[in-house]
Amino acid sequence: MTALGFLHPGHCAEDDYPRIEQLLAGDIRVDLVRADPGQEGGEDGGLTDASLRLGAPHRLAAGVEQLRLSGAEAIVWASTRGSFGYGQEGAREQVRTLATAAGMPASSTSFAFVHAAREVGAARVAVGATYPDGAAAQFAEFLRAGGLEVTAVHAAGVTAERAGAYGEAEVLALARAVDAFGADAVLLPDTALHTVACLPALERELGKPVLTANQVTVWEGLRLTDRRVNAPELGALFRREPIVQV
CATH class of the missing domain: 3.40.50.1860 (Rossmann fold)
Structure with missing residues (x-):
């Protein structure tokens, strides 16, 4: 079983994640938690300061322990605006801080887009x-x-x-x-x-x-755990043959 952990910014489109889990291999689990239960709303692109506050280290840390206890092997900050809003260097530092706090590989949706574009x-x-x-x-x-x-x-x-x-x-x-x-x-x-x-x-x-966004976020979690899954229903990004372990 490969367990993937995702910190989510709010209540919009969370149901995409269990849908993705259903379309992946049966030995992949997708765990989603709120980055900060005290912060309401999703990625409101019109509220730049609020979006950046969502990506602050203390807010991300709030959900890390729950994902650690779930057995997650990698963690992704599932917010585009809350990561690219810091710029490349700020977003890299955000990911490094998250990886250190979680004790596992980490990334964010913004970097997932760059990696996914290269993949296709x-x-x-x-x-x-x-x-x-x-x-x-x-x-x-x-x-x-x-x-x-x-x-x-x-x-x-x-x-x-x-x-x-x-x-x-x-x-x-x-x-x-x-x-x-x-x-x-x-x-x-x-x-x-x-x-x-x-x-x-x-x-x-x-x-x-x-x-x-939600598609590349889950793919990024799989990339961090060296899993490659063939799931054509999830688009060209997932139309790849799985890696065969020998």
């Missing part, structure tokens, strides 16, 4: 964000600092609660808004979006890999 061979990416312009531009800069070319950025400028209420049609529209700019993959960075159920439809519609 996407050097050029387009970003369909629910964030306001400033936050969307900051995420694009984070990607560039990670070595990716960003061909287009669309900023819808809605709250986490509104993003969490998006259905498949609205998620598709968000992806289409940046698809005509020569990107190898389209990235939808908000963890508040429900995307797992519509990943096959997204990739059929666009004809290219689509990387979404």
